[in-house]
Amino acid sequence: MSGHAGCRWNCAALSIHRASASYNIRMMQNQNPATFTAMLAKAQQQNQSMLCVGLDPEPTRFPGNFKNDPSKIFDFCAAIVDATADLAMAFKPQIAYFAAHRAEDQLERLMAHMRSVAPQVPVILDAKRGDIGSTAEQYAIEAFERYGADAVTLSPFMGFDSVSPYLKRHGKGAFLLCRTSNPGGDDFQNQRLASVDGQPLLYEHIARLAQGPWNLNGQLGLVVGATYPAEIERVRELAPTLPLLIPGVGAQGGDAAATVRAGLRAGGSIIVNSSRAILYASADQDFAVAARQEALKTRAILQAAATQ
Amino acid sequence: MSGHAGCRWNCAALSIHRASASYNIRMMQNQNPATFTAMLAKAQQQNQSMLCVGLDPEPTRFPGNFKNDPSKIFDFCAAIVDATADLAMAFKPQIAYFAAHRAEDQLERLMAHMRSVAPQVPVILDAKRGDIGSTAEQYAIEAFERYGADAVTLSPFMGFDSVSPYLKRHGKGAFLLCRTSNPGGDDFQNQRLASVDGQPLLYEHIARLAQGPWNLNGQLGLVVGATYPAEIERVRELAPTLPLLIPGVGAQGGDAAATVRAGLRAGGSIIVNSSRAILYASADQDFAVAARQEALKTRAILQAAATQ
Secondary structure (H helix, E strand, C coil): CCCCCCCCCEHHHHHHHHHHHHHHHHHHHHHCCCCHHHHHHHHHHHCCCCEEEEECCCHHHCCHHHCCCHHHHHHHHHHHHHHHCCCCCEEEEECHHHHCCCCHHHHHHHHHHHHHHCCCCCEEEEEEECCCHHHHHHHHHHHHHHCCCCEEEECCCCCHHHCHHHHCCCCCEEEEEEECCCCCHHHHHCCEECCCCCCCEHHHHHHHHHHCCCCCCCCEEEEECCCCHHHHHHHHHHCCCCCEEECCCCCCHHHHHHHHHHHCECCECEEEEECHHHHCCCCCCCHHHHHHHHHHHHHHHHHHHHHC | CCCCCCCCCEHHHHHHHHHHHHHHHHHHHHHCCCCHHHHHHHHHHHCCCCEEEEECCCHHHCCHHHCCCHHHHHHHHHHHHHHHCCCCCEEEEEHHHHHCCCCHHHHHHHHHHHHHHCCCCCEEEEEEECCCHHHHHHHHHHHHHHCCCCEEEECCCCCHHHCHHHHCCCCCEEEEEEECCCCCHHHHHCCEECCCCCCCEHHHHHHHHHHCCCCCCCCEEEEECCCCHHHHHHHHHHCCCCCEEECCCCCCHHHHHHHHHHHCECCECEEEEECHHHHCCCCCCCHHHHHHHHHHHHHHHHHHHHHC
8 A cells, every 4th residue: 555655646635535534433433332341342252362462663673665664654554453353352553653753644544444354353542641631632532533542541640630531432441551560660650658548559549549439431441561460460459340451461471371360350351462572573574474473372372371 | 824625735745845844843953952941041031931822722712714623723823923922931832732633734834833933932842741661762753853842741650761761852851740730630649658758749759850860961840730839839949940831820910920939949940831811812813912912911920920
């Protein structure tokens, strides 16, 4: 498929094309009024999967002819989606990788493509927005209307009114950052709060709020890093029914298995994200085949751990 | 100026146009190698101002013929910039208001316009990004390379390594959310940390980190809401030399004066943001004149408070 620079359409045609893509997304949403939670359960069942395929396109790592060509972001990601549509519980495009390359139009096309080839797989837009109510309202329009996402990731730092505008979109999901496993995750999330009953750690407090008073319409989930299974277990204890989005799992059986044991419960699903191990499984033209192999392998490890 | 839909260029021409706008921004940056801090001091001096003009374009509130027309976001914001270029210490576009309307191209044009008509006024891109290092790197490219911003706002929730990629851009500024005055600002920022020496509140801890160990190259500032002057004073005590970006001041003399007294010190500047009071000072064709009057008034109140 040709990129922007090479195409022959004039701008008026491009605008119509864009408007039409957006319209199609909305139409498909109307035809599929399932909530994010229902879509998640259905995709898990149908694809026998707890695997989330993260879409973090880096042109410098693209294979073959796509290498270093940002106009191929859509083509690259669409090939990954096509190769994993029957293996994924969710897709998670990371918006920064599109924004850095002025590729919002390619993200719009990718969202429409995912809806078209994998209508049963929910899409989580990883944006980690966090702003006051009136601005959050704009970000909610971006995520849910412009891009047609089924769920977003959010930073809870500015408090409940920075989260509530997303909850007005009934049926949409919102994953709050809770405990991240980057080195800086300890800086604040792991601090003990003297002024809250029981002196929980900050991430424990967030888990409680998300399971309880903040979860007005059952739309909330939590982002919990995979590095420390004991912390996943603690979050699961405090938030027994919330979906947990767990990034940071490679194809190593040990980590993945420990993650599943720590996080999966009968009433509480886990969505285990893998991005680079799948996207860049091969640097050659066979990248989509290699991505499928890697996704198959990771899915199998996760499923095996669930039945142990 | 015609919007996207109406133009007659083909897409190849559009790509060239975009690439050229981006190139021009970079060229202008190279011609103006001043650091954000130096630009801020110069703008304050030259425009005799502590006023930041916030650009939060809402088409539903646009005046006259622009009303409800998202293709007029650039025209509206450019008129505000033209009317206040000699009155502002900084401009602060809020990216959510552009993203909700697929108006990234208009934001690119606005950034180039600000650089052209007000080269002495630094531009703070209000994006409140907060993500792990590799993703933060993409957001830094978006803010500093794509849009050519002089500074960004960031959420510190994910810790130091979510901030450090921005600090690699020497000379650029980064304002960390510290104490926000929205209702949810209390939820976490005002919690006392049992596990940090002296049991500071979370926002106090952030202020200390930003003044001290996190401020590797003197690029950090803090975002502190205007609602509670006592808290601005406390932040200033802990961060005596950091620039404070203070949103939430209307044209009321009392608030603005209290804000200046609480935050302004010989070695520590304040950047007092006003958005809607200026942008929507009139709903008619005279909106730019009315915006200028409002900016003049607010600037005067701030300057008067500084000399009391």
